[in-house]
Amino acid sequence: MNEAALPFPLYLLFLFRRELFLFFLLVLLQGQSSWAAPRDGENPVQVEPKWPVVPAGGSIQLRCSVACPGNEATVQWKGLDTSLGHVFSEPGLSVLTIPEATLSMAGTKVCISTCQGQTYQDRVELLVYAFPDKLEVSPSTLVLGQAATLVCSAREVSPYDSRLTFAWYQGDEKLGELELLYEDLKPEQEAETGEDLEVFQVTKHWALPAELVTLGPELRCQVEMKLEHQVLSHSRGIAVMARMTSPEPSTPLATKTPTGLLLPSSEAPVVQDYTSTLPDTTASSLTLGHGSSLSPTSKSSTGYLCLPKISWSQTSGIHGGHLVLTCKTACEPGASVSWSQAPGSLADYQRQEAGAQATLIIMHPGPQNRGLYQCQQEPGGQTARISLDRNIVPDVDKWGNSAALWTGGCMLGLILMAFVSYRLRRWLRTKACASLQT
Numbered sequence: 001m002n003e004a005a006l007p008f009p010l011y012l013l014f015l016f017r018r019e020l021f022l023f024f025l026l027v028l029l030q031g032q033s034s035w036a037a038p039r040d041g042e043n044p045v046q047v048e049p050k051w052p053v054v055p056a057g058g059s060i061q062l063r064c065s066v067a068c069p070g071n072e073a074t075v076q077w078k079g080l081d082t083s084l085g086h087v088f089s090e091p092g093l094s095v096l097t098i099p100e101a102t103l104s105m106a107g108t109k110v111c112i113s114t115c116q117g118q119t120y121q122d123r124v125e126l127l128v129y130a131f132p133d134k135l136e137v138s139p140s141t142l143v144l145g146q147a148a149t150l151v152c153s154a155r156e157v158s159p160y161d162s163r164l165t166f167a168w169y170q171g172d173e174k175l176g177e178l179e180l181l182y183e184d185l186k187p188e189q190e191a192e193t194g195e196d197l198e199v200f201q202v203t204k205h206w207a208l209p210a211e212l213v214t215l216g217p218e219l220r221c222q223v224e225m226k227l228e229h230q231v232l233s234h235s236r237g238i239a240v241m242a243r244m245t246s247p248e249p250s251t252p253l254a255t256k257t258p259t260g261l262l263l264p265s266s267e268a269p270v271v272q273d274y275t276s277t278l279p280d281t282t283a284s285s286l287t288l289g290h291g292s293s294l295s296p297t298s299k300s301s302t303g304y305l306c307l308p309k310i311s312w313s314q315t316s317g318i319h320g321g322h323l324v325l326t327c328k329t330a331c332e333p334g335a336s337v338s339w340s341q342a343p344g345s346l347a348d349y350q351r352q353e354a355g356a357q358a359t360l361i362i363m364h365p366g367p368q369n370r371g372l373y374q375c376q377q378e379p380g381g382q383t384a385r386i387s388l389d390r391n392i393v394p395d396v397d398k399w400g401n402s403a404a405l406w407t408g409g410c411m412l413g414l415i416l417m418a419f420v421s422y423r424l425r426r427w428l429r430t431k432a433c434a435s436l437q438t
Contacts (some may be wrong), residue, residue: 001131015378024247030374032256033044034138034339036377043120043121043122044066044067044068044113044115045064045065045066045075045111045112045113045120045121045122046064046066046083046122047062047063047064047109047111047122047123047124048062048063048065049062050124051127051228051229052109052124052125052126052127053127053129053227053228053229053230054098054126054127054128054129055101055128055129055130055131056101056102056103056128056129056130056158057100057101057102058100058101058163059097059098059099059100059101060097060098060101060126061095061096061097061098062077062096062109062111062124062126063093063094063095064077064093064094064095064096064100064111064113064122065092065093065094065129066092066093066113066115066120067092068092068113068115068240069116073091073092073114073115074091074113074114075089075092075094075111075112075113075114076094076111076112076113077094077096077109077110077111077112077142078110078111078112079098086099093250101128102128102198103128103130103158103198103199105126105128105197106126106127106128106159107125107126108110108123108125108126109123109124109125109126110123111123114256123378127159127227127228128158129153129158129159129163129225129227130156130157130158130198130199131157131225131232131234132155132157133234133334134153134154134156135153135154135155135221135223135234135235135236136151136152136153136155136236137150137151137152137220137221137236137237137238138150138151138153139151139238140238140239140307141238141239141240141241142208142213142219142239142240142241143213143240143241144213144214144215144240144241144242145210145213146210146213147208147209147210147213148208148213148411149181149205149206149207149208150168150178150205150206150207150208150238151203151204151205151223152166152168152203152204152206152223152236153202153203153204153221154166154199154201154203154234154422155188155199155201156188156198156199156200157199157200157201157225157403158198160185160197160200160202163225163227164202164223164225164267165223165224165226166202166204166221166222166225167221167222167224168206168219168220168221168222169219169220169222169235170212170216170217170218170219171190171216171217171218173217173221174216175212175285178206178207178208179206179207180204180205180206181205181206181207182204182205183202183203183204183205184202184203184204185200185201185202185203186200186201187199187200187201188200188201190347191204193345194344194345205256213240214240215240215242216238218236218237218238218239218240219237219238219240220236220237220238221235221236221238222234222235223235229330233279245374256427259401261395279334286328302352304312307329307377307382307384308327308328308329308337308375308376308377308382308384309327309328309329309384310325310326310373310375310385310386310389311325311326311328312324312325312326312386313326314347321361321365321389322361322362322363322364322365323361323365323369324359324360324361324362325358325359325360325361325362325373325386326357326358326359326360327339327357327358327360327375327384328356328357329357329377330356331356331377331380334379335356335376335377335378335379335380336353336356336377337353337356337357337358337375337376337377337378338353338358338375338378339351339353339358339360339373339374339375339376340374340376341367341372341373341374341385342360342371342372342373343368343370343371343372344369344376349361350361350363358375360373369388370388371387372385372387373385373386373387373388373390386403427434
């Protein structure tokens with residue numbers, strides 16, 4: 001065959017026929033190896049992503065695939081209610097889409113596949129987290145050169161394990177020498193029903209020495225949640241004031257035992273004052289320095305920081321005492337206060353809110369009324385809080401229990417006397433009849 005007589009394209013094909021043959025042979029071998037049966041000890045199932053992380057309310061896709069020759073492979077998910085998501089399946093592949101993840105969906109998810117009569121599986125750990133920007137710090141301001149107790153609280157977070165860390169900074173410098181006093185963990189509750197939710201409130205307390213309270217960079221609490229491939233963080237700052245403009249937040253409220261409140265001599269009424277706090281929008285305007293200023297809604301007529309205050313009193317009566325909490329503000333005309341938080345539901349309490357004063361009445365104080373009470377000032381959104389402990393709200397009503405015990409004892413005595421009298425009368429009657437017969 002005369003190669004020169006061939007058209008040019010055919011001539012090129014004839015010239016490179018060996019190379020083309022080797023190329024097609026290599027492609028064929030690669031295709032066969034990719035669809036060959038799994039080797040012994042080899043797991044053909046793969047789940048992606050390897051470390052799935054999704055925020056609560058977010059969406060995520062989990063892909064499970066298996067390399068198996070032909071259309072013999074079947075894939076299915078275990079460890080997740082697939083009715084909560086959307087599943088797309090085809091031979092060798094299953095995609096699970098979760099449109100709105102919840103915290104209860106977190107955990108181990110297993111993908112199981114069968115290939116040529118053999119069963120294989122792969123698993124991943126789905127992490128669903130909640131970390132909203134809901135940090136609270138206390139006190140709202142610090143006094144220059146005075147020691148205080150720092151409180152930082154992260155609300156509605158999950159999980160609350162070692163992934164969640166707290167730290168205090170002064171400017172960009174981390175304060176590692178602060179003494180951690182104690183920490184508190186409690187589940188958040190539904191405002192209407194009081195039921196425990198799946199998220200938590202984590203609160204920590206530190207001792208701040210006086211030498212660290214300076215007019216330099218502000219102190220801020222930074223909370224971080226460390227996930228697989230990312231770190232989320234939120235922070236809140238505390239301003240340092242050159243002089244006191246409100247009662248020192250770290251000092252408990254001065255109280256005296258009201259008339260009618262009976263307490264053991266070894267106990268004194270203690271109210272934990274969580275101080276007044278400012279909304280996030282005014283935190284930056286409280287830092288003392290060049291060009292700083294106070295928000296108009298947070299000033300009193302004298303120009304000082306204006307915050308609401310809470311006081312309490314107790315009245316006694318025949319049917320037990322009532323506990324009265326009063327929230328007042330003395331800010332510019334037009335400022336008003338209202339109760340925004342109480343243990344359980346606000347509907348369980350009697351409230352009287354009129355302008356600059358709001359009253360909350362606890363008709364029959366009991367253990368269910370212990371906890372945090374908060375009132376809010378408008379305009380400005382400043383809040384004041386007070387926490388009632390067991391010294392203010394006792395476990396039981398001692399007078400009421402004594403009266404009930406005395407009444408019950410009298411009733412039992414009357415019943416016993418009636419029974420003895422009845423038995424005595426029958427015995428005397430029987431004895432009289434017997435004497436007559438003899």
